[in-house]
Amino acid sequence: MSVPFTRTLRFKIRPESDAWLNAAAVEVNAVFNYCNQISVATATRTDRKRKWLSGYDLCTLTAGATEYFQHIGADTIQRICVEYAQKRVAARRLKLRWRVSRGARRSLGWIPFKAANLKRKGSALRFCRKTFRVFERERLEGVSWKQGCFAQDAVGDWWLCLPVEVSIEQSAAPKASVGIDLGIKDAAVTSDGERLEAIRSYREAQHRIGALQRRGHVRQAKRVHRRVRRRRKEACHQFSRRMVNTYQKIVVGDVSSLRLAKTRMAKSVLDSGWGLLKRFLQYKGECAGRTVQVVNERNTSRSCSSCGALSGPSGLRQLAVRRWECAHCGEWHDRDVNAARNILRAGSRCGTSVSGNESSPVERPPSQTSVCAR
Ligand SMILES: [Zn+2]
DSSP states (O other), X not given: OEEEEEEEEEEEBOXXXXXXXHHHHHHHXXXXXXXXXXXXXXXXXXXXXXXXXXXXXXXXXXXXXXXXOXXXXXXXXXXXHXXXXXXXXXXXXXXXXXXXXXXXXXXXXXXXXXXXXXXXXXXXXXXXXXXXXXXXXXXXXXXXXXXXXXXXXXXXXXXXXXXXXXXXXXXXXXXXXXXXXXXXXXXXXXXXXXXXXXXXXXXXXHHHHHHHHHTTOHHHHHHHHHHHHHHHHXXXXXXXXXXXXXXXXXXXXXXXXXXXXXXXTHHHHHHHTHHHHHHHHHHHHHHHTOEEEEEOOTTTTTSOTTTOOSOSOXXXXXXXXXXXXXXXXXXXXEHHHHHHHHHHHHHHHSSSOTTSXXXXXXXXXXXXXXXXXX
């Protein structure tokens, strides 16, 4: 069985187009802010013309606006209107935040387009009478896109984002099930003893980032940040892919990274990327037809996975205990592997997920699978 889902391809745009894109982004902001303003004004009228404007209404209102703009065209304006209306409905707000074009609180650039606006021209791309070149253009071969956008990251570089439909072959995994303990020393440890090392890169990079910021090299500091984020994401991608390819059922503890992020260990927590890992496991598992279950991880590091006695280390103070011997049955345990085994057992004990997070490909239509980066 094959399941279709959307993944977004990202291409870095060569920097010679940055000036054009920056100018176009200012025009996009103008359209967006016009939508915001007119929507609020229409929704708060006191007479009988009061109305909650739809994307279609906004398109009608902005018809002919292209003559005021030098970069963007009618299709882009329509996409902004539609996206604005969708965002406003999703946010359930009278108005959205303004898009800021200048100054320190500038919004990151965003230029949406329809499929027909972006055309291939030799090895380059054409958009609004402007030629673009991207890095790694060989990845574009054979790709057909519906719509997409140009988006700017915090460093200031521009990216071409193209959501494309791909279909995934579903097949049975070679092994039955696995429990995964999310930790701080290792980001994740499985009940079979496999480990994903925590990427301590933020800590390591922190020193450099601080030094760069003090010297006023803001852009470079942001670039180091971006590299760290990317490395962490890559590690999570690889680990989750390995899990999904190997196991039919995956059980994860429900550590709340937000709760722990407020404690003293905040930096390690944010560093280890639990949230990312859980999300990746969930959507990849869903696409591949696996069962991903989230269980309450209470007592999982305290109880012995062989006899069930609460003889293990507990509390924040005993986090340093890596190996321990069960006082009941005399079994030696690795702290994290033991916890992972308990998580796996908790997963098989309760048929349905504790937090209702269980996902199965049968119950959910493929249209609901999340949009993913890979
Ligand atoms: Zn025991």
